[in-house]
Amino acid sequence: MLQHVLEATLRQTMQRLVRPLLTPAVPVRVQRILTRQAYRSSIPPRGCHFEQNSIAGVPVTRTRYGSAQTAPSGQVILYLHGGGYIIGSATTHRGITGHLARASGALVVTPDYRLAPEHVFPAALDDALAVYRGLIGEGFPPAAIAVAGDSAGGGLTLALAMRLRDENLPLPGSLVVFSPWTDLSHSQLYRPDCEPVLQAEWIEKAARLYCGNEARSNPLISPVFGDLSGLPPLLIQVGSQEILLNDATRLAETAKQQNVDTTLEIYNSLWHVFQVHAGQLSRATRAIETAGKHIRRHMPL
Known part of the structure; x- marks a missing residue:
């Protein structure tokens, strides 16, 4: 009963406080400031440790769960944050990456990749x-690397895997995407009765x-239009109350048709990247735990 009330409260909070920020009327620089504040409610679990440095000239945050003695050394998740490629950062996503570090037992590395419109x-x-x-240069075997991401970061996760395959580079052990944005042409947006987070005009x-000037049908922009064959095992999680539901279901259909080991999980009555509420909302916590199991299952011992 308490979880039902909490879920309703969080939904209203997203509708009243977050959704109004994600509108074309608000300048991108202002959205970046305001979303940093909004993400303060996404809290990592106690026992997380964050370290900021860089890899290949890209700023990253390394997230570990547990003491230095128990923190992982041989397994890593490359986590690509969401935000429509225009907002978001490793800092805003400390909650979700912290819970993923605990659930997986792996080090989580989150890049602050360059954002549009500047880049x-x-x-x-x-x-x-x-x-x-x-990460490979640091000694992590490719099979011991998982790539995960939410929203735009989910699309970027798939684009990275496709590019690695096409350039004959070693592939990661698995992929995880939360509410992935896979069709930037928006040719088949879903129309839920309730959409607590996203506005079509904003995306x-x-x-x-x-x-x-790049075509939106470019598979490295919209992976649902690409060749997914040969990609690692893929877990897709999406809420039923989001306009990107079809992006996830179409991705799953395409991946399965192309013989990718694919699992699609649709969480009824939940919203875009609901996993940010892990540690508060039990279904969000369980979703992260499922992602952690998927990652562990496909990593070498």
Whole structure:
């Protein structure tokens, strides 16, 4: 009963405080400031340790759960944050990466990849690739690396895996995407009765700023239009109350048709990247735990 009340309260909070920020009328620089404040409610678990440095010239935050003696040394998650490629950072996503570190037992590395409109496609993808190669250079075997991301970071996760495959570079052990943004042409947006977070006008502006002169059908921008064959095992989580629901279901259908080991989980009555409420909302906590199990299952012992 208490969880039901909490879920309703969080939904109203997203509708009243977050959704109004994500509108084309609010300048991007202001959105960045305000979303940093909004994400303060996404709290990492106690026992998390954060270290800021860089890999291949890209600023990153390394997140560990537990003491230095028990923190992992041989397994890592490259986490690509969301924010429509125009907002968000490793700092805003400390809550979700902290819970993922605890659930997986792995080190989580979150790059502050370059954002649009200052840096258009493929800047974010180039940064993700540089950090992935940097992790291998640090001694992490590719099979011991998982790549995960939410929203735009989910699309970027898939784009990175496709680029690695196409450039004949070693692939990670698994992929995890939360509410992935996989079709920036918005050709089949879902229309839920309730959408607590996203506005179609906002993601349209974000897509325009990120893509620049590049076609939105480019598979490295909209992975749902790409060849997904040969990609690592993929876990997709999405809420039923979000306009990106079809992005997730179409991705799952395409991946399965192309023989990718794919699991799709739809969480009824939950919203875009509800996993940010892990530690508060039990279903969000369980979703992160499921992601951690998926990652552990596909990592070498």
